[in-house]
Amino acid sequence: MEYRSLGSTGLTVSVLGFGGMRIPGRPEDEVAALIGAALDRGVRYIDTAPGYGNSEALIGQAVAGRDLTGVVFSTKTHVGSDKDADAVRRQAEGSLERLGIPRLDVLQMWGINTWEMAQQVLAPGGPLAGARRLQEEGLVGHVGFTTHALTAVALRVMDTREFASVTGRYHYLDGVYDPLRRRAMELGMAFVAMTPLGQGWLAQPSAALRAALGPEDPVAFALRWIANRPGVATAIVGMSSLPELEAAHAALGGELTAGEDYEAGAQWVIDRMVETLGADYCTGCRQCLPCPVDINIPELLRLNNLLRAYDLVGWCKDRYKLMGNADTWYPGVKADRCTECGDCEPRCPEALPIIRLLSALHAELFEGDRGRLAKN
Ligand code: SF4
Ligand code: SF4
Numbered sequence: 001m002e003y004r005s006l007g008s009t010g011l012t013v014s015v016l017g018f019g020g021m022r023i024p025g026r027p028e029d030e031v032a033a034l035i036g037a038a039l040d041r042g043v044r045y046i047d048t049a050p051g052y053g054n055s056e057a058l059i060g061q062a063v064a065g066r067d068l069t070g071v072v073f074s075t076k077t078h079v080g081s082d083k084d085a086d087a088v089r090r091q092a093e094g095s096l097e098r099l100g101i102p103r104l105d106v107l108q109m110w111g112i113n114t115w116e117m118a119q120q121v122l123a124p125g126g127p128l129a130g131a132r133r134l135q136e137e138g139l140v141g142h143v144g145f146t147t148h149a150l151t152a153v154a155l156r157v158m159d160t161r162e163f164a165s166v167t168g169r170y171h172y173l174d175g176v177y178d179p180l181r182r183r184a185m186e187l188g189m190a191f192v193a194m195t196p197l198g199q200g201w202l203a204q205p206s207a208a209l210r211a212a213l214g215p216e217d218p219v220a221f222a223l224r225w226i227a228n229r230p231g232v233a234t235a236i237v238g239m240s241s242l243p244e245l246e247a248a249h250a251a252l253g254g255e256l257t258a259g260e261d262y263e264a265g266a267q268w269v270i271d272r273m274v275e276t277l278g279a280d281y282c283t284g285c286r287q288c289l290p291c292p293v294d295i296n297i298p299e300l301l302r303l304n305n306l307l308r309a310y311d312l313v314g315w316c317k318d319r320y321k322l323m324g325n326a327d328t329w330y331p332g333v334k335a336d337r338c339t340e341c342g343d344c345e346p347r348c349p350e351a352l353p354i355i356r357l358l359s360a361l362h363a364e365l366f367e368g369d370r371g372r373l374a375k376n
Contacts, residue, residue: 296332
């Protein structure tokens with residue numbers, strides 16, 4: 001296993017991180033065996049949150065009595081609900097108790113998804129002030145943040161230089177946060193990649209994506225691509241079973257080499273997507289925005305890219321159900337809200353038929369609404 005600096009914190013983490021969001025509901029003994037096996041295989045970054053059901057308690061039970069030297073624990077305080085210093089203290093103290101550890105190595109401000117939320121976090125007496133007091137008392141080591149914000153907003157939060165790490169979604173078919181990775185290197189911050197397997201669909205790819213990958217193992221390809229990108233401290237893989245751990249460990253447990261091969265492979269997969277979409281390929285440049293009714297055109301056309309090129313029907317339908325129901329975690333509204341005002345199309349450098357594409361996408365993906373937050 002490769003170990004890396006967690007930015008400028010002085011902590012060292014394994015490139016394979018354990019994501020605790022998928023263990024809630026699993027039997028305690030299975031989780032204990034899973035986390036024990038992860039630690040035995042050298043995993044040294046465990047990420048959880050009070051909002052992940054009983055994840056913290058399960059992890060606490062699993063690590064009780066173990067030698068935790070060098071294990072870095074990351075948990076979170078919810079920006080949307082823990083709005084002041086006192087709330088952060090209550091939340092952090094609860095996490096310490098559930099995890100059964102004396103100190104939270106990294107306390108994440110969970111979900112700084114807008115600049116307004118950042119201002120709330122940074123305000124006097126606000127969540128960051130609360131976290132700083134916990135640091136002074138030795139209960140928290142470092143403060144980071146997680147985000148689903150627009151890239152420009154996330155960069156602005158990073159540039160406050162108040163945070164030791166930034167955690168954001170990142171994989172070979174979603175490089176929207178690549179500027180965050182680069183900026184983190186410049187600032188000496190840690191960049192932590194979440195959803196490195198695209199919430200599972202990169203691990204069990206469609207036949208079309210499978211064909212594009214050729215002989216590559218999909219999990220190994222996805223994780224090694226991330227691990228080979230400069231500046232990535234760790235990739236948090238949400239695991240709920242030993243076979244999932246074994247697959248991730250097989251990918252990242254050894255020496256990492258041949259980064260350029262992964263770059264070329266990922267580019268090949270993207271090139272196939274561009275080729276398949278032809279004149280309908282959206283580059284995600286965002287120049288079509290703003291939309292007066294708040295349609296998130298780049299995100300919807302990203303789904304369109306993946307749907308048309310790689311038949312990711314189930315995953316795209318899942319995301320589309322969320323659209324309009326997940327607040328700042330997945331901003332925008334469904335495509336049927338388009339008034340066909342025509343504002344966007346002249347701004348698109350690719351001259352995409354946005355109105356037609358959105359209409360066809362809605363017809364294909366709409367199956368009703370579902371209200372749940374995006375998983376980390
Ligand atoms: S045409 Fe539709 S998507 Fe484009 S700006 Fe108008 S409402 Fe928004
Ligand atoms: S301007 Fe065109 S290419 Fe750019 S994000 Fe919007 S639709 Fe996509």
